[in-house]
Amino acid sequence: MDVKKKIVNVLVLGETGVGKSTFINSFLNHTTYSKLEEATKHKLLYFIPPKFTLLNDDFNKTEIKIGSSSNEIDTPGESSTQYPVSYLFDINNKDVILRIIDTPGIGDTRGLQYDERNTENLLTFIGELDYLNCICILLKPNNSRLNVLFDYCIKHILLRLDKKIRTNIVFLFTNARSSFYTPGDTFTPLKVMLDEIKRNQDDDKIPLDSPNVFCVDNESFRYLAAKSSGVQFSQNxxxxxxxxxxxxxxxxxxxxDYVASLPDIPMKGIVSVNESRRIVGRLAKPAVELMILQEKSLITLENHKKKLDEVRDNMTDLRNILYTPVIQYAIGKKTTSSVTKHTMNAGLQFSFLPPFVTVKLGYKYSNDTKLEDYVTAVETLVEDPKIKSLLDDETKAREAVKQQLQAIAELAQAYKQEARTILSAAAIFTNFLKENAILFGTDPLELYLKSLLEE
Incomplete structure (x- = not known):
């Protein structure tokens, strides 16, 4: 391998069963031999152990299996490739080395949780690279409708990538002999999907044209594998x-030639978009729940204000309720049952914050964390000594009530301002994703608000 050659990094994505492994093995043989006849005279070349079944004219089966790999499973009906793996291709008569990164199939047969795991493994793997040159999406031709799971998973991955890679995406159609080496019926639904992505973005759409569309057929590799296993073929x-x-x-x-001409896209930007999306997703739930706590605080203040209005001329009742009910947030893992009212000397094992938690909320949060496990809304009765002293002179009682109502109004305004601050922060985070991701997708805060409304 010539160390002076430039390495071109190509990430391969595709639905389970589209033929990514066969494509990589076929590509290896095509870049090594100029003709099929030349390839038959040498030992079979492969990176990924081939395994498939042949049927003859009488429908008798012949199992073709060459080699084995711990990263490939043979269970029928299950996705084969388990983790991302890269393969280097030193291209003859070219000044580049292609690093092709094989990935687990989109639409893992074991369920969406495995697709999520595969996506995280994929992003972690490419995050170790300095740059990425190309995302190669493999499809089969003549699919008049794209699989819903494929549509979801492709967008799920694009959501996490920097928009700079958008123009470096190519589409490669396998098994294209059946469609006369064209995308066939798959072209139309694919174009519709890409147009939908464009409608959500201000930038140019992902290209889908002759320069970045490639149609190949990898049956010749299966022929080589079967022939090396002793299967006989006719001259035809x-x-x-x-x-x-x-x-x-x-x-x-x-x-x-096309892939080698694509510019390097630094992985630093791609990784930062993915990490930002993860953070925004995790912030959405606690942000909404804090706003719910604030709304409860406002309701508490409004109810207390009504009580003051009702008894402002009754000195005995006024002495009992002339205070401000402040909802304080106790931060820390709960060790006792929830507390709704408390005096400052009760000795709860929490660190109390002022009513405002916007910049001070620092507990650890993950997808399975419940805010109520860490944040308790504790109603504290705050008395103002100056207001209390006014009650000793009945002529000044009305002034006391007026001052108390003013204190309640100011606290309510502070709660509302904090809610605006939280929403403003959420807008900044999501706007960053909209500006930098290939596909913006649904605002995580909006998504969580909708789920709350549904509940």
């Missing part, structure tokens, strides 16, 4: 696979 079969090889070789050369 050999000519058919040879023609497929030649057509795909031309496309692979164009693919190499």
């Amino acid at each position: 079969d050999m000519e058919l696979y040879s023609s497929s090889w030649d057509r795909s070789s031309t496309t692979y050369k164009r693919f190499i």
Whole structure:
């Protein structure tokens, strides 16, 4: 390997079963041999152990299995590749080395939780790179409707990536001999999906045109694997696979030239967008729940104000309720049952904050953390000595009530200001994602608010 060559990093994405592993093995043989006949004279080349079933004219099965890998599972019906792996291709007569990164299939057969895990593993893996040059999305032609899970997962990944990679996305169609080496019916739903992404962005859409669309057929590699396992083929079969090889070789050369021309996209930006989205997602829930606590505080103040208005001429009742009910936030893991009212000498094992928690709320939060486990709304009765002394002179009782109502109004205004501060912070965070991510998606705060309304 020539260490002076530039390394071009290509991330491969695709639905489970689209043929990512076969594509990588086929690409290896196409970049090593010029003709299929030359490849048959040498030992089979592969990075990922091939495994598939052949049926003859009588529908008798022949299992083709060469080698093994701890990163590939053979269980029928389950996704094969388990973790991202990179493979280096030293391209002959080119000044580049392609690093192709294989990934677990989108739409893992074991469920969405595995897709989420696979996405995190993928982002962690590419986060170790200095830069990324290309995202290569593999599809099969002639799918008149894209799988809903594919649509979700592709967008799920694009949500986490810097928009600078948008123009470095290419689409490669496998098994394209059946569609005469065109995208076939898949082109229209794919274009619709990309147009939907464009409608949510101010920038140019992800390109889908002849320069960044590649159609190949990898059956010639399966032919090589079967032949190396002793399977016999007719002369007509050999000519058919040879023609497929030649057509795909031309496309692979164009693919190499195009990918090598793409600029480096620093991974620092891509990783920062992903981390920011994760933080925003985690902030959404506690932000909304804090606003709910503030709303409860405002209701408490309003109810107390009504009581003052009702008894402002009754000195006995006034002495009992002439205070400001302040909702303080106790921060810390709960060790006792919830407390709704308390005096300052009760000795709860919490660190109390003033009514305002915007910049001081510093507890650890994750997706499975419940805010109520860490934040307790504790109603504290705050008496003002100056107001209390006014009650000793009945002629000044009305002034006392007036001052108390003013204190309540000021506290209510402070709560409202804090709510505006929280919403402003959420707007800044989500605007950052809108400006920098390929796909903005749903505002996490909006999403959580909708779920609360549904509940």
